Amino acid sequence: MSSQPLNLAAYLTATKSTPLAIRDAPYPVPEANELIIRAHAVAINPVDYAIQAADTPPFPWVTLPRILGMDLSGIVVETGSSVTRFKPGDRVLAASDVIKKNASGAFQHFVVAQENMTSQIPESATFEEACVLPLCLAVAACGLFGRGYLALEYPTVPATKKWKTVLVWGGSTSVGCNAIQLGVAAGYEVVTTCSPRNFEYVKTLGASYVFDYSSPTAVEEIIDLLKGKEFVGAVAIGGFTSPGNGTAAAEACLEIVSKSEGAKFVAMAMVYKGEDPEGVESKFILGLDLKDNELGAIIFEDFLPKALEEGSYVYAPKPLVVGKGLDKVQEAFEVLKKGVSAQKVVVSL
Ligand SMILES: NC(=O)c1ccc[n+]([C@@H]2O[C@H](COP(=O)([O-])OP(=O)(O)OC[C@H]3O[C@@H](n4cnc5c(N)ncnc54)[C@H](OP(=O)(O)O)[C@@H]3O)[C@@H](O)[C@H]2O)c1
Missing domain, CATH: 3.40.50.720 (NAD(P)-binding Rossmann-like Domain)
Known part of the structure; x- marks a missing residue:
């Protein structure tokens, strides 16, 4: 039996602005319609630091410790049994639903994503560019x-x-x-x-x-x-x-x-x-409503890969890369908290 890769994650262990803790994490197991992506870049959204800064998690089902993060790009390493559009080695971007019950987000090396919330990205795109898109x-x-x-x-x-x-x-x-x-x-x-x-x-x-x-x-x-x-x-x-x-x-x-x-x-x-x-x-707008209806595939499967390939859809706003490694995610939160203008705060992994 082959051993699973080691996983590492930035964990939120407590709210009230407790800094993220970097530690080992379980290697995720995909459901039939999910894939595992080795994340190479993640983007930060206001909801990430809002959950961290709250007195208690703003959604009662967001239990701690939890791995936050909703935007990533990387390389597919494994696919669930019903996944047909992807194979190991594919370069992709994906939205990860960290708000749902028992979910685990993007701020880790190996991330679970649904097939209908994942798109192929062209060879010409850097991971830092691609990760700005999924959630927004x-x-x-x-x-x-x-x-x-x-x-x-x-x-x-x-x-x-x-x-x-x-x-x-x-x-x-x-x-x-x-x-x-x-x-x-x-x-x-x-x-x-x-x-x-x-x-x-x-x-x-x-x-x-x-x-x-x-x-x-x-x-x-x-x-x-x-x-x-x-x-x-x-x-x-x-x-x-x-x-x-x-x-x-x-x-x-x-x-x-x-x-x-x-x-x-x-x-x-x-x-x-x-x-x-x-x-x-x-x-x-319940931002990830579309993962549970036909709109997810219409956008992430039918539209986006084609539009990115032909260049009619661009990676916007531009990435503001704070650094490399999970230990930079907390620093990236601080950058976003100060406010950005037409930029997306990104960390390379
Ligand atoms: N519903 C959901 O699921 C969901 C998901 C993600 C985000 N959101 C929400 O969407 C909003 C935007 O999030 P984001 O991550 O896209 O923001 P963001 O990129 O961090 O926002 C920065 C931008 O806000 C603009 N801005 C500041 N004050 C403004 C105003 N009064 N009217 C219009 N634009 C203003 C600035 O424009 P200038 O630099 O040009 O002045 C700046 O470019 C937030 O309220 C966030 O909570 C909701």
């Missing part, structure tokens, strides 16, 4: 295409124009960079907001119009722009570190949707505790 791609896809959210038509390669317009508030966030690209790939015209320093960047991702979210006239100007367009609704994204974690983004989108002709729906990247205006509906 999933969140953006859920908000734009999920049934019960905006339910837009799916992205295709190449895109087919729909002559309809979607608003992505917060286009330079990680979620926003994906929402712009997905909206464009689905054939929609994208209106977005960010700071002026990122105007050109979001245009390279395909946004047709960009406004400064901190301008007091942005809401009015967007309402004006949408007149005469077929408007299909909004995705509201704010900065996690900005005051109120996106309340301003939520309120701006609700006002625009309420005062414009078209779909009366706002998909919210963050929890919004205020009231929806009359006739408008909003819903918090």
Whole structure:
């Protein structure tokens, strides 16, 4: 019998900002629809350090010790019995669902991922580039295409124009960079907001119009722009570190949707505790909803590998690599806590 490889992980052993502890971990066993990936790069999301900083884990089923981390890229080392799209040696990116019961996340050498949340990556992509996408791609896809959210038509390669317009508030966030690209790939015209320093960047991702979210006239100007367009609704994204974690983004989108002709729906990247205006509906995006329905495979299997291969989908935002090794993950949390602008904090493994 061959012995299993040794695994190493960054464990969250306690909350209240207790630093991650690096120690041996069990080598994971894949279910039929899962694969094991040797992680070569991981990206950090605000939820990672939010769980660590909380007084108690924010989700009752998140028990400790736990391995956090939702974004990774690496090389497939093993596949479950029903996996057909991958074989050992394939270069991939994947989203790992650390929030679910008994889950174990990406901050370890050998990571479990579902087949429908994993995509092949081209030879030309570095692991550091590729790991910026999975979770925020999933969140953006859920908000734009999920049934019960905006339910837009799916992205295709190449895109087919729909002559309809979607608003992505917060286009330079990680979620926003994906929402712009997905909206464009689905054939929609994208209106977005960010700071002026990122105007050109979001245009390279395909946004047709960009406004400064901190301008007091942005809401009015967007309402004006949408007149005469077929408007299909909004995705509201704010900065996690900005005051109120996106309340301003939520309120701006609700006002625009309420005062414009078209779909009366706002998909919210963050929890919004205020009231929806009359006739408008909003819903918090459960970012990994798509792993349990057909949308996971539509995005990670049918769309993304093809779009990456032909270069119509890019690795955005750009990686900010903090260093190499699991002991750099805690340092990477500290970098993200200070806030980033159109960048994704990444650690090489
Ligand atoms: N629902 C889910 O499952 C899920 C999953 C992941 C993230 N999220 C949420 O999505 C939000 C974004 O997360 P992220 O990781 O994508 O963020 P991020 O990349 O860390 O966000 C940084 C960006 O926030 C932008 N920003 C700051 N204040 C803003 C405002 N008032 N309006 C619009 N943009 C603003 C900044 O833009 P400039 O530099 O251009 O000023 C900066 O580029 C957070 O609230 C996070 O909690 C939700």
